[in-house]
Amino acid sequence: MKRAWLRGAFGPMLLCAALAPAALVVPGVVAQQQSEAREDQASDAEKLLAQVPNDASVLINVGYRDLPASPDFVNLGKRSTKALERCLADNIDLDARARCAVVLEALGDHRALATLQGALDDWEPLVRYRVVKALGAVPDKTSVAPLIALYQRNDEELHVREAVVEALGNISDQRVVSFLRAELGKRPGGADLRPALFEALWQNRHLLARDTLIDDAKKALASDNEALVLAATLAAAELRSPRHVAALVALIDHTSAEIRNKAVYALGRVGDKSATKALLATMPNVRDSRMLNNIAFALERLDKNAFYAEIAKTIEHKQAVIRLNAAYVLGDVHHAEGLALLEKALADPSDFVRSSAVAAIGKLALRGDEHERARKSLEALATSPSVSLREEAIYSLDALTPGGARDRIHAALFKGLDPRKHGAAIRRAALALGDAGDPRVRSHLLACLLGYECGVERVGSYFTRVPDEAASGRLLLGWTRGRSDLTRVVAKLRPAGTLPIAMSTLRDSWASPESQETLTSLQILGSLGDESARELVVSRATTDRTLPRILGVVAAGRLGYADAPAKLVQELESCAAEWLPDFVRATIAIEEPALRASLDALLEPKARDADVHVAMAALAIRLAWFPDKAIYRMIDALGSQLGFERTLAASYLAHNVDRRVTWLLRRALAREGSPDVRDRLRAVLDERS
Amino acid sequence: MRTRRALCCLAVLLAMNGCAARASGAPAVPGRDRPVPSDVPRAELELIVDLEPEARCEESFDLGLYRDARIELVSWDDKLRTCSGRGITVRYYASKLRSEEVIALVAKLARTARVAGVPQ
Known part of the structure; x- marks a missing residue:
């Protein structure tokens, strides 16, 4: 029986054994075939992509699966607009049309306006939604009527209507304002779009009489939404x-x-x-x-009187957490009137309340005699057995002492505490001393930065303000090990040996033009000013990838490449709107006065370009380089008739943290006659404070 | 009669003017900070000021001083969080303003003001 079973089983076992190698091979073959298919697909997509700038009809008969990826189209910039327009109008695959519309939104190319408006009649809600979003990126008065008509169709989907409201918000026109106000006044039937309607109206607030705007906001405040x-x-x-x-x-x-x-x-x-x-x-x-x-x-x-009367009660509240907050508030309003109340709080039974009061005293704007009084109160606590109290007292004394109290911070907090118990307090001391440019904390801050415990945005500038050869070398080493966050610091420090390392890094990553290695080595090479890297950098600037191309031209320009200004303006005109903030960031890094001057001459007219994306990008660069000259155009942009331009201007302003720009904005606010622009300037300054 | 006709004409003209302004939708051009030609002479004055202690003392001072269009720019030292002993450099249009006038303008907005480098 047993033998019979063995005999019966032997055949299939033998077959399995014979087929086993094949079974192992088949998945490998399938994987290889799949991989080859992907490669073929990739190379087909590449071929297709290569035809896009020259053949407007190339995307008409391409299905979604065969369509190149959106970033690849975006990399082509506005050279792909025509083909994308034809794709949107004539491609039968709805997903393909939707993707083409997505890319058109990223491009922000005004030339596609008529096609986009025509595509509002598309049968597919997904495509209409994408088309409406794309129209929002090229705000134009001719879109008002078709967008409103789309919104008013009874059979339109809710998310499309919401996108219409958003797009209309970008187009500043009295018809838009009337429409939005009328819709806002209606009782919502199904879904409530009033928040979106109000948002869009708010974006066009400069077109409303102030009284009307105030009334509309008042109604909205009383709403049930x-x-x-x-x-x-x-x-x-x-x-x-x-x-x-x-x-x-x-x-x-x-x-x-x-x-x-x-x-x-x-x-x-x-x-x-x-x-x-x-x-x-x-x-x-x-x-x-x-x-x-x-x-x-x-x-x-x-x-003020009512405030101090009430806060005097609050700082004596029976709950410690409330007393603690009261002390915090007294510090944050900065008034010297708070000193007496805070001095009382120094006797609070809770260490936390006392610490809060001590920190608050350090924030007060005190006069001479009050200064002395506060210092005396704090001195008594600067040797407190409570570390947190001692810590706050020393920092407040630092704030109240002309010239600061660096040595005290160093001795009592940086050196005087047990690292095993008070690591956070020691770190805080190191950061405070670092802010004051103290060389005694260099090793600590370097270890903190290289150990990923301190952000480069927090301590990076320390190493450029207090340069040191050994620290610079270690930062360079960190960069070569993949710490791309150190790029700007290394670019500023330019340690010995950077040039060959950066050139080798760029060569080594040649096959990956969008890798961090390529992008950061281009930035560093540009900053070194060594012309021997120019040929390599110019060669890298021929890539079809947008960001390395821009960084390559910037770096080449910094190394004396004469065509750089014209090429950068070409990039500004042709690259996708979505890429323009990156273009601005890359270009702002140029420090060479001659290159700035020649580029500025080309950017000045561009800052008034009809394409607001281009205009605001050019303006943002000029504002970073020559704030005194560019500020006037920026204020005009904040007061533009086109709400979209105002929003873009405010966005670029928010990214510029130069104190000089803040001073110029204050001057503009003091002299501005339009209440609406004053409001905008006020909001921008509030954000910066 | 002639007076009535003249008043009527005036009323019509005013009404037309109002309608035109409304139809255009364009508000009157408001006052705005404008560039001053580079050939207008400038001068600078460095001062030390004690400001009224408040949360945004630097900004309040600037907003006050810039109301005078003869001031071009106020540059501040780095002592960001304090209101006392602040160093400022005031750039002004030298053909329109004298340094003593600058000091007087600053003194109106600050608790104390003195020229930098001059002992108190």
Whole structure:
């Protein structure tokens, strides 16, 4: 029986054994075939891509699966616009049409306007949605009527209608304003689009009479839609109209914490004393620190006396956490009037409250005699057995002492604490000393940076302000080991040996033009100013990939390549709108005065280009290099008739943190006659403060 | 009669003017910071100021001083968080303003102001 079973089983076993190698091979063959198919597909896509700039019809009969990826189209920039337009109009595959529309949105090319408007009739909601988004990226008055017509169709999908509202918000036109206001006034039937409608209206606020705008915001504040109410509280904070006070007061006890806080913040910005009573009545019942702080800051703006009377009670509250917050608020309003209250809090039984009071005293703007008084109070705590109290006292003394108290921080906090127990306090001391340019903390900060414990944005500038050969060498080594975050520091320090390493890194990564190695070595080579790298860099700048190409031209220009200014302007004109912020960041890195001057001459007219994407990018570069000259055009952009231009201008301004620009913005605010532009400038300055 | 006709004409003209302004939708060009030609002479004055202690003392001072269009730029030292003993450099249009006038303008906005390098 057993033998019979063996005999019966032997045949199949033998077959299995015979087939086993084949079974192992087959998956490998399949994988290889799949891989080859992918390669073929990739090479087909590459061939297709190569034809895109020259043959507008090349994408008509290509299915979604065979279509090159969106980033590949974006890399071609506006050279792909025509083919994408034909794809959108004539390709039968809905996903392909949708992808073409997505790329057209990224390109922001005005030339596609008519095609996009025509595609609003597409049968597929996905395509219409993408087309509407693309139209939002090329705001034009001729799109108003077709977009409104699309919105008003009863059979349109909700997400498409919402996208229409957003796109209309980018087009500043009185028809848009009338439409948005009319829709906002309607009772929502199904889904409530009022928050989007208000947002779009707010983007065009410069087209409304101020009274009308205030009325609309007032209605929105009283709405039953929370998202709309929240948007309206932000609007009220910017408009600062006393007519919003009653509506904002009514929101102080709203069920949404976000709305409560924003309403109180807005009341502070409005600054109307009539809100004082309501805020005072709310303060004793508050149950979270954010709300307490917001009320306190608002009260301080509205009625200083009432604020100090109330905060005097709060800082003696039976709950320590409330006393702690009261002390924090007193420090953050900076007024010397808070000193007496904070001195009282120094005797609080809670170490946390005392620490908060000590830190607050260090923030006060004190006069001569008050200075002395505060210093004496703090001295007594600078040797406290409580480390946190001692720490805060020493930092506050540092703030109140002319010339600071660096040695004390070094001795008591950096060197005087046990690293096993007080690592965070020692780190804080090192950072504070680093900010003051103290060379004694170099090793600590270097280890912190190389060990990923300190961010380069926090400590990077220390190494350029307090340069050291050994530290620079180790930072270079860090960069070669893949720390691309160190690129800017290395580019500034230019340690010995950087040139051959950066050139080798660029050569080594030649097959991967978009790798960090390529991108960062181009930045470093550009900063070195050594012309021997020019040929290599110019060669890299011929890649079809956008970012390495731009960085390559920038680096080549810095190394004396004469064609760089013209090539950079070509890039500005032809690259996708989506890439322009990167273009700006890359170009701003140019430091050579001659190159800046020659490029600036080309950028000046571009800053007034009809294409607002191009205009604002050119302007952002000019503002970074020559703020005194460029600021006027930037203020005009903030006051543009086109809301989209205003938004882009504000966005580029937010990325420019130069203090000189802040000073120039203050000058502009002081002299601005338009209330609307004043509001914008105020908001920009608030963000920078 | 002639007076009435003249008043009517005036009213019509005013109304037309109002309509035209409304139809154009363009607001009157507001005042705005504008560049001053580079050949207008400038001068600079370095001062030490004590400002009114408040959260945004530097900004409040700037907003006050820039109301005078004869001031071109106020540059600040790096002592960002303090309101006292701040060093500023005021650039102004020398053909329109004298240094003593600059000091007087600054003194109105600061608690104390003195020329840098001159002992208190």
